[in-house]
Amino acid sequence: MGIRTSRLSRLARLGEMAAGVAGGAAGLAGDAARGGRDAALEAFHRRTAERLASALGEMKGLPHKVGQLLGLLDGAIPLEHRAVYGEVLARLQSDTRALPWSEVAPVVESSLGRPVGDCFLAVDPTPVAAASIGQVHRARLPDGRQVAVKVQYPGVAEALRADLANADALVATLGAVVPRTDVRSLIDDLAATFLEELDHAHEAAVQVRCAARWSGDTAVVVPAVVRECSGDRVLTTTWVDGLPFAEAREAPQHLRDAWGEALWRFTWTSITEHGWVHGDPHPGNLRFLPDGRLAVLDFGASATLPPVLRSGLAAGSEASRAGGTDAELLRHVLPAIGLPLDLSPDVARPWAAFSRLLFAPMARDGPFRFSEGYVQQLMAEVRAAKTAAARTALWRGMPTPTTSGAMIVMRTAVGQAALLAHLGAAVRG
Numbered sequence: 001m002g003i004r005t006s007r008l009s010r011l012a013r014l015g016e017m018a019a020g021v022a023g024g025a026a027g028l029a030g031d032a033a034r035g036g037r038d039a040a041l042e043a044f045h046r047r048t049a050e051r052l053a054s055a056l057g058e059m060k061g062l063p064h065k066v067g068q069l070l071g072l073l074d075g076a077i078p079l080e081h082r083a084v085y086g087e088v089l090a091r092l093q094s095d096t097r098a099l100p101w102s103e104v105a106p107v108v109e110s111s112l113g114r115p116v117g118d119c120f121l122a123v124d125p126t127p128v129a130a131a132s133i134g135q136v137h138r139a140r141l142p143d144g145r146q147v148a149v150k151v152q153y154p155g156v157a158e159a160l161r162a163d164l165a166n167a168d169a170l171v172a173t174l175g176a177v178v179p180r181t182d183v184r185s186l187i188d189d190l191a192a193t194f195l196e197e198l199d200h201a202h203e204a205a206v207q208v209r210c211a212a213r214w215s216g217d218t219a220v221v222v223p224a225v226v227r228e229c230s231g232d233r234v235l236t237t238t239w240v241d242g243l244p245f246a247e248a249r250e251a252p253q254h255l256r257d258a259w260g261e262a263l264w265r266f267t268w269t270s271i272t273e274h275g276w277v278h279g280d281p282h283p284g285n286l287r288f289l290p291d292g293r294l295a296v297l298d299f300g301a302s303a304t305l306p307p308v309l310r311s312g313l314a315a316g317s318e319a320s321r322a323g324g325t326d327a328e329l330l331r332h333v334l335p336a337i338g339l340p341l342d343l344s345p346d347v348a349r350p351w352a353a354f355s356r357l358l359f360a361p362m363a364r365d366g367p368f369r370f371s372e373g374y375v376q377q378l379m380a381e382v383r384a385a386k387t388a389a390a391r392t393a394l395w396r397g398m399p400t401p402t403t404s405g406a407m408i409v410m411r412t413a414v415g416q417a418a419l420l421a422h423l424g425a426a427v428r429g
Contacts, residue, residue, distance in 0.1 A: 003060045003099075003153055007162035010059060014166065014173045017055040042084070049088035052174075056089075057097050060153055062163035062194060063170055064132040066187060068282055098135045101125035104151045111200075111231030119229045119236075123149065131284060133160070133197055133300075138239065146239035147226055148297075150200070157198055164194070197300035200235040207237070207299040213274060219262040221295040240295040242287025249423060251288070258292030260370070260425025264361065266296060267416055271409060272314035275305045279408040281416045305405040312336020313409070320359030321429070326352035329359070338402030343388075350384035357381055358413055362429030370420035370427075378417055382410060 004010050056067035067089050101123070108116050116123060120139040127135040134152040141147055153159075163170065171184050196202070204225045211222040221240060229236040243251065248259060263281070270276050280301035287295040316332040330348060333355045334341055343351070357378050361368035420427070 003058070003155060003159055007165050010159065010162045011166050011169055013055060013059055014063075014169050017051065017173060045084045046088075049084050053088045060132055060156060060159060062132070062160060062167070062187070065194065066170070066174065068132065068284070098127045098130035099153060101127075101137070103154060104135065104137075107151050107154050108149070108234050111233040112229065113231070120147075120149070129284060134233075139236070141226070141229070145226075147229070147236050148223070148239050149229070150235040150237075150298075152198065152200070152233040157195075160195055160198065194301075199232070200230065200300075201232050203300045203302075204230050204235055206302055207235075210270075210276075210296075210299060214266070219258070219293050220266050221289065221293050223295065223297065237297075240287050240289075240297070242289045242295050245283030245286065245288070245419075245422075248288035253424070255288075255290070255292055256423045256425045257367070257427070259288050259294050260420045260423050261427045262292075262294035263416065263420065263425075264427040264429070266294070267412065268317070268362075271305065272310060272317060275307065275310035276302065277305060277405065277409050277412055278302050279412050281412055281419055283419060283422075286419075301408075303405045303408050305409070306403060309336050309403050309405050309409070316355060317359050317362050317429075320356070320363040323363065326356065329355045336403065337406040347388040350381055350388045354378070354381035354385045359429075361427055364429060367426035367428050370417055370423070370425055372421050375414070375418045375421045378414055382414060 004013060053067065056063045105116055112119055119141075121142045123137050123139040125137070127137050128148070129136040133156045134150055137149045137151065139147050139149045167187050171187055175184075204227065207222065208225050211224055214220045214222050223237040223240050226236040226238065248256065263286070267278065267281065270278060278296065278299065278301075280298060285296065285298035287297060289295060312332045313336055316329055316336070319328045319332055330343075330352055331341065334343070334348075334351065339351070356363075357374070360374075361370075
């Protein structure tokens with residue numbers, strides 16, 4: 001059975017999820033009387049988390065992507081619920097319900113304009129990965145090369161448009177399921193760029209440029225695009241073997257540090273030197289090679305950065321390395337993201353705190369080890385800075401930040417920090 005695509009059917013699924021949670025809550029009193037309140041609450045939240053993960057994985061689209069981010073950014077979940085919801089939602093990174101090959105094969109043929117057998121000698125009908133807008137199958141070309149075939153779900157474009165129209169309902173539902181979780185900011189950030197991920201032809205062009213840019217690097221691997229077997233809804237690339245994230249987290253420390261260093265360098269070199277950002281650093285988009293190299297697999301959510309943002313962040317990172325003051329950091333960061341320099345002290349303060357945290361790994365002589373505490377601080381300062389930006393908008397009459405790409409850079413910075421914290425990696429900035 002394919003994914004629901006209409007706005008009303010997806011809205012109804014959100015309603016079903018909320019109703020299921022309400023029904024479970026109604027039975028709490030009886031459970032508590034039989035087995036104690038603490039045990040009843042733990043069981044309730046476990047059932048709720050499982051129900052939430054199942055529904056988001058089935059819906060695909062924006063709800064699935066938000067669930068993935070909540071699983072990675074577990075600092076966004078209140079502390080008392082973090083162990084259960086973080087653990088269960090993290091499964092959406094790699095354990096997602098896929099569609100049968102019989103449902104996605106027509107998408108391949110329609111996109112390529114020819115039968116599957118004309119392009120691929122063999123395709124494994126069991127997908128190796130399933131994500132928010134598509135799934136990946138391993139295949140073999142007539143010349144023997146092993147490839148990964150990324151295929152969009154049928155109807156996913158309609159589902160994404162329905163999700164964007166239902167954004168308020170999604171916020172309300174997830175906010176009720178996991179109270180005091182900042183779902184709104186995640187959805188707002190994702191909605192701005194999510195539809196762009198549907199354009200596989202654009203993604204292929206981005207990946208070709210990125211592969212050329214990193215071709216001489218010994219630590220970063222970008223798979224090559226197989227153009228003749230790619231289309232608007234299909235992207236075929238060379239196959240890369242590597243560890244999934246769950247296994248990488250159990251690897252020896254020197255390997256985790258090597259992977260962390262590669263990811264950090266890939267991200268910040270792309271931003272400050274190439275004026276480009278990979279905007280989706282969740283674990284499913286990475287493979288961890290046993291020799292310490294890192295493979296970056298997905299380029300659907302990316303953005304070219306305007307020169308003012310690239311140069312401002314580059315200057316800010318250099319100022320941080322040199323031990324610059326808050327005022328010196330803000331002199332670079334504020335114009336870069338489109339804020340005025342003459343902010344009042346109470347508005348400027350959270351931006352300075354966020355900037356100092358953002359560049360902290362670059363400001364140390366020795367390695368910087370990422371931790372859950374650092375990610376929580378970074379997320380708190382992001383929220384405070386966004387609140388300050390909203391206040392600025394009120395009294396200055398301007399939307400903030402005004403620079404294109406600023407929000408995706410902030411989201412990427414937080415997502416990358418969370419991933420590195422889960423790895424327990426140390427980097428040299």
